[in-house]
Amino acid sequence: MANCAIVGINWGDEGKGRMVDLLTENYDVVVRYQGGGNAGHTVINELGEFALHLLPSGIFRKNVVNILGNGVALDPENLWIEMEDIMNKGVSLTPENLMISNRASLLLPWHRDCDALEENRLKDKKYGSTKQGIAPFYSDKYQKKTILAGELFYPEKLRAHLTDLMEWKNLTLTKIYGAEPYTMEMLDAWLNDYCEKIKPYIADTSSYLRKAQAEGKNILFEAQLGSLRDLDFGIYPYTTSSNTIAAYAPIGSGLPNAQIHDVIGVVKAYSTCVGEGPFVCEMFGEEAEQLRQYGAEYGAKTGRPRRVGPIDIVATRYGVQVQGATAIALTKLDVLSYMDKIPVCTHYLLNHEQIDEFPFPLALEDAEPVVEYFDGWKCDISQVRRFEDLPKEAQQYILYIEKAIGCPITYISVGADRDSIIRK
Numbered sequence: 001m002a003n004c005a006i007v008g009i010n011w012g013d014e015g016k017g018r019m020v021d022l023l024t025e026n027y028d029v030v031v032r033y034q035g036g037g038n039a040g041h042t043v044i045n046e047l048g049e050f051a052l053h054l055l056p057s058g059i060f061r062k063n064v065v066n067i068l069g070n071g072v073a074l075d076p077e078n079l080w081i082e083m084e085d086i087m088n089k090g091v092s093l094t095p096e097n098l099m100i101s102n103r104a105s106l107l108l109p110w111h112r113d114c115d116a117l118e119e120n121r122l123k124d125k126k127y128g129s130t131k132q133g134i135a136p137f138y139s140d141k142y143q144k145k146t147i148l149a150g151e152l153f154y155p156e157k158l159r160a161h162l163t164d165l166m167e168w169k170n171l172t173l174t175k176i177y178g179a180e181p182y183t184m185e186m187l188d189a190w191l192n193d194y195c196e197k198i199k200p201y202i203a204d205t206s207s208y209l210r211k212a213q214a215e216g217k218n219i220l221f222e223a224q225l226g227s228l229r230d231l232d233f234g235i236y237p238y239t240t241s242s243n244t245i246a247a248y249a250p251i252g253s254g255l256p257n258a259q260i261h262d263v264i265g266v267v268k269a270y271s272t273c274v275g276e277g278p279f280v281c282e283m284f285g286e287e288a289e290q291l292r293q294y295g296a297e298y299g300a301k302t303g304r305p306r307r308v309g310p311i312d313i314v315a316t317r318y319g320v321q322v323q324g325a326t327a328i329a330l331t332k333l334d335v336l337s338y339m340d341k342i343p344v345c346t347h348y349l350l351n352h353e354q355i356d357e358f359p360f361p362l363a364l365e366d367a368e369p370v371v372e373y374f375d376g377w378k379c380d381i382s383q384v385r386r387f388e389d390l391p392k393e394a395q396q397y398i399l400y401i402e403k404a405i406g407c408p409i410t411y412i413s414v415g416a417d418r419d420s421i422i423r424k
């Protein structure tokens with residue numbers, strides 16, 4: 001038996017979905033343990049091209065059980081829309097291959113409103129939220145002001161609970177933001193249109209996982225976003241509102257005693273970042289535009305152009321450390337094939353000093369990148385499947401990163417398709 005977490009080392013969009021889809025061939029169960037429907041995990045396989053938001057990326061494999069753990073922001077509306085979309089594309093979703101934790105808290109309709117209202121209030125000081133209600137959801141969860149998915153099986157108690165929450169939330173909506181209040185009719189429609197649809201999938205997934213563990217099944221934990229967006233260890237307050245790191249996987253998945261044997265950290269061969277916040281290695285102008293085009297760096301959920309830069313060794317090394325990564329999957333190496341010289345952010349300059357340690361969030365704003373250049377390889381590597389067959393410049397680039405971040409690179413992805421992979 002082996003458990004594995006697949007996590008993002010950087011700011012997200014490293015290609016986690018692609019790696020989960022590939023590696024689930026060796027696992028029985030895949031669990032999403034945090035985050036919400038603001039994720040965009042792109043998976044391309046023999047069934048087509050998919051942008052998954054809340055569904056685990058193991059959903060395409062037969063005989064794999066996919067679980068949405070108690071740690072996710074369970075948005076019934078978005079989840080049902082996503083499920084319908086996936087089913088329309090021919091993927092079978094049944095209570096046998098998709099299970100929702102009865103202890104997952106529901107993202108309520110007003111969370112999206114609160115998110116948008118607060119971003120509008122902040123104007124140019126906004127956090128760059130995807131406005132999916134994730135921050136209001138998690139703050140309400142920790143205030144114990146949400147509904148657990150399992151409450152759907154107790155309709156009368158649920159209605160009373162919802163009424164109390166609505167009265168409380170209407171105070172914020174009307175008195176602070178001057179917005180329209182919610183009514184029970186609106187919530188009944190939400191219950192009927194979305195919650196009822198996902199209800200058949202809700203189960204005691206912790207109990208299922210304990211059995212799976214006892215039977216020696218292999219469990220894979222799938223994260224959203226990356227180390228630098230972790231609520232406690234990332235670039236606060238430009239983080240997400242949950243813990244993206246592997247250490248949270250046992251709790252958020254519903255198997256708090258789980259041991260994680262392998263932590264596969266996904267690192268992109270260059271850097272991207274969506275939304276606001278300090279991004280030390282950011283490139284601008286023509287150079288940035290070119291990389292964005294070659295890498296197709298536009299958000300899977302929002303379509304927003306991603307900010308881009310060279311690989312950031314300082315941030316990546318830190319990401320590896322906080323994740324406790326045991327191996328690295330380096331993705332999108334093929335994208336760099338157009339470059340004559342490949343930039344690498346090797347250090348930061350802070351107060352005229354060269355530093356290796358990732359700084360405190362506020363200090364990040366004053367840090368500047370120190371950039372060195374590596375020779376490019378200038379040829380198509382997308383068909384290469386063995387490390388030895390890569391051009392020597394590409395090998396050198398990989399070996400340099402491996403040493404600099406202190407973790408072995410065991411997968412190198414050279415294309416978006418499932419099998420465009422080099423195992424080292």
Ligand code: GDP
Pocket residue numbers: 008012013014015016017018039040041042043044225300331332333334335413414415416
């Ligand atoms: P995630 O959020 O970490 O799952 O990553 P995203 O799916 O948001 O972003 C990764 C993007 O890169 C997706 O569009 C993938 O299809 C694509 N991709 C993944 N690996 C590779 C690769 O090795 N080469 C290329 N060219 N594209 C890749």
Ligand code: MG
Pocket residue numbers: 012013014039040041042300
């Ligand atoms: Mg993504």
